[in-house]
Amino acid sequence: MEIQVPASSANLGPGFDSIGIAVSLYLHLQDLGSSNKWRVDHDLGSLPHNQQNMIVQTALKLAPDLTPRNLKVVSDIPVTHGLGSSSSAIVAGIELANQFANLNLSAEEKVEIASQIEGHPDNVAPAILGGLVVGTNIGDHFDAFAAPLPPYDLVAYIPEYNLATKKARAVLPNQLDYHQSTHASAIANTLVAALFKKDYSVAGELIEADEFHEQYRSSLVPELAKIRQISHANGAVATYLSGAGPTVMTIIDSEKTTTFINAVRQDKLNDRIEVLHPDPDGVVIKPEP
Numbered sequence: 001m002e003i004q005v006p007a008s009s010a011n012l013g014p015g016f017d018s019i020g021i022a023v024s025l026y027l028h029l030q031d032l033g034s035s036n037k038w039r040v041d042h043d044l045g046s047l048p049h050n051q052q053n054m055i056v057q058t059a060l061k062l063a064p065d066l067t068p069r070n071l072k073v074v075s076d077i078p079v080t081h082g083l084g085s086s087s088s089a090i091v092a093g094i095e096l097a098n099q100f101a102n103l104n105l106s107a108e109e110k111v112e113i114a115s116q117i118e119g120h121p122d123n124v125a126p127a128i129l130g131g132l133v134v135g136t137n138i139g140d141h142f143d144a145f146a147a148p149l150p151p152y153d154l155v156a157y158i159p160e161y162n163l164a165t166k167k168a169r170a171v172l173p174n175q176l177d178y179h180q181s182t183h184a185s186a187i188a189n190t191l192v193a194a195l196f197k198k199d200y201s202v203a204g205e206l207i208e209a210d211e212f213h214e215q216y217r218s219s220l221v222p223e224l225a226k227i228r229q230i231s232h233a234n235g236a237v238a239t240y241l242s243g244a245g246p247t248v249m250t251i252i253d254s255e256k257t258t259t260f261i262n263a264v265r266q267d268k269l270n271d272r273i274e275v276l277h278p279d280p281d282g283v284v285i286k287p288e289p
């Protein structure tokens with residue numbers, strides 16, 4: 001049995017902590033059978049190989065008596081880079097418990113549990129449901145709704161350096177001025193309407209009008225301003241900071257992607273670039289090959 005979880009790109013500008021899209025990079029979790037203690041094979045750097053691994057920790061939160069297993073993780077999702085690596089691990093752990101403890105969780109229950117663990121639904125909800133998702137917590141429960149899939153390429157510029165979400169949240173202000181917060185919220189509300197109406201010209205403008213987080217984080221990610229400028233010159237829909245960064249995401253018509261990437265390279269921006277697509281499926285269970 002293999003569990004496949006997509007990466008996710010959160011915020012889309014003003015959708016801070018509430019909007020995210022599943023994208024075509026994947027974490028694959030293979031079950032290699034039961035064991036006397038938990039073992040997680042992976043080549044993802046310093047992440048734990050034992051019970052402390054976030055995937056196992058999440059599974060044990062749901063099913064504390066789960067029999068230990070040998071697991072293998074293969075993932076294209078860069079860790080601490082703003083593409084939802086922690087959410088992919090949490091969702092894989094929930095699915096692991098779901099499968100081996102026969103929890104029979106519905107998709108809604110998985111979103112609820114994953115959002116409680118992560119604290120906000122913007123990465124976990126698309127990683128579970130697939131596609132573009134808008135959601136938040138109301139009281140003690142989470143609601144999430146799927147919006148139409150944008151028919152564009154998502155070009156991820158992935159700087160080499162890491163940026164932990166904790167560090168990128170620490171630079172945010174403790175308070176926002178009343179008028180600034182109502183305007184920031186109005187921008188986000190109008191973005192959601194434009195996304196559901198598939199008016200991507202207006203949506204692009206609103207994605208770049210964020211007043212919640214990018215201005216505070218931009219000094220941590222100098223590539224954001226540079227790539228935004230290049231994307232404007234190349235007719236992109238919008239460029240935004242993916243999740244907490246440092247990945248910079250550009251939404252662009254596929255016919256313009258190659259020219260845009262060439263322009264990025266000409267500007268001596270030499271880090272990893274991935275041309276991604278919205279993932280419509282979310283977490284998927286695959287039988288043994």
Ligand SMILES: Nc1ncnc2c1ncn2[C@@H]1O[C@H](COP(=O)(O)OP(=O)(O)OP(=O)(O)O)[C@@H](O)[C@H]1O
Nearest residue numbers: 054079080081082083084085086089164165243244
């Ligand atoms: N494949 C994995 N297996 C186990 N734990 C993981 C895995 N990927 C990520 N993690 C955990 O998630 C942490 C990174 O989470 P963090 O929220 O800082 O970054 P991110 O999820 O990649 O970015 P963002 O939330 O901005 O999209 C890692 O330090 C590790 O603890």
Ligand SMILES: N[C@@H](CCO)C(=O)O
Nearest residue numbers: 010016017165243244
């Ligand atoms: N909405 C979150 C996404 C990363 O977890 C943030 O920007 O901090």
